[in-house]
Amino acid sequence: MRLVQFQASAAGPRIGLEEKDGGNVIDLNAFDPSLPKTMREFLERGDAALAIAKRAQESGQHILPRSQVTLLAPITKPEKLICVGLNYADHCQEQNVDIPKDPIIFSKFPSCIIGPCDEIIYPPESSEVDWEVELAFVIGKKGKHIQESAAMDHVVGFTVAHDVTARDWQLKNGAQWLLAKTFDTFCPLGPAIVTKDAVSDPHKLGICCKVNGELVQNSNTSQLIFKTPALVAWLSRFITLSPGDVILTGTPPGVGFSRKPPVFLKKGDVVHCEIDELGAIRNKVV
Structure with a gap:
């Protein structure tokens, strides 16, 4: 999987998956609103969060055209x-x-x-x-x-x-x-x-x-x-x-x-x- 942070509107950053390098983005927050909207918090949830991302990838849902997405740094504010x-x-x-x-x-x-x-x-x-x-x-x-x-x-x-x-x-x-x-x-x-x-x-x-x-x-x-x-x-x-x-x-x-x-x-x-x-x-x- 290709985990990303992105922005698609004025609503602020979200987490997603690139379908491929340079491809469309699956909106993980739309797939499961209980997921956090920052990568650090997502990773802190461990395997359970990654399993949700895998299901989102397999669902074929909540796909945003790349033209509507601005990629941010994949992680911001790491502890170290x-x-x-x-x-x-x-x-x-x-x-x-x-x-x-x-x-x-x-x-x-x-x-x-x-x-x-x-x-x-x-x-x-x-x-x-x-x-x-x-x-x-x-x-x-x-x-x-x-x-x-x-x-x-x-x-x-x-x-x-x-x-x-x-x-x-x-x-x-x-x-x-x-x-x-x-x-x-x-x-x-x-x-x-x-x-x-x-x-x-x-x-x-x-x-x-x-x-x-x-x-x-x-x-x-x-x-x-x-x-x-x-x-x-x-x-x-x-x-x-x-x-x-x-x-x-x-x-x-x-x-x-x-x-x-x-x-x-x-x-x-x-x-x-x-x-x-x-x-x-x-x-x-x-």
Whole structure:
């Protein structure tokens, strides 16, 4: 299933299912008015909510034409928005650094999340804004001290993320990683949370980024050093993972600041981030 948040009128956000990538949307709130209207609350209801969504998918009812729907970020206001650094073997080679022995963890604030077609605001505080396409996974079941063998039981699905980064701030005064990563609009997500049963293998997917149509990142999630089960087990040693938490798994090579000379985004640029089977997000810089 392709779980989405959407808006079709002035009534506010609702939850639904994309019939296919870019297809019509099934209105889950119309199918069952008892369902919440935010994805985080939906996921907190666990398997029971997913079962209702499955029945809605099979019913063929409450289908909205895509032309009447505006997709929002598939989840907003998660409890945690966690990121992993230097997690692609080919990206480590690009940076000329050793492969980490343990996952490198940092975070973004949930307030920086925007939708799959929303605009990225270029902050006046930076002049070196960079792109980073990433595979993200979403937690569907609460857990702490999760064994790697059981980790996927706690994952509901996967989505496309863009970890926009202000490089001048990332390297300022030693390392202002949080500030560099969490300017408003610096985390486009979407277009959907694709449930794990609908993904052939999340660690064998093509992943790419284009800027103004030019291919700048092109790799495969097989290059991930710490894959989803390892990350769930590692993170849950330190923190309780909750339904709706979003984890960005790192970016492949091809980022702007690693180019010679470095290249950064500018106002007017359009960034297209895409992952096989999950879909694409397309955001203009303004």
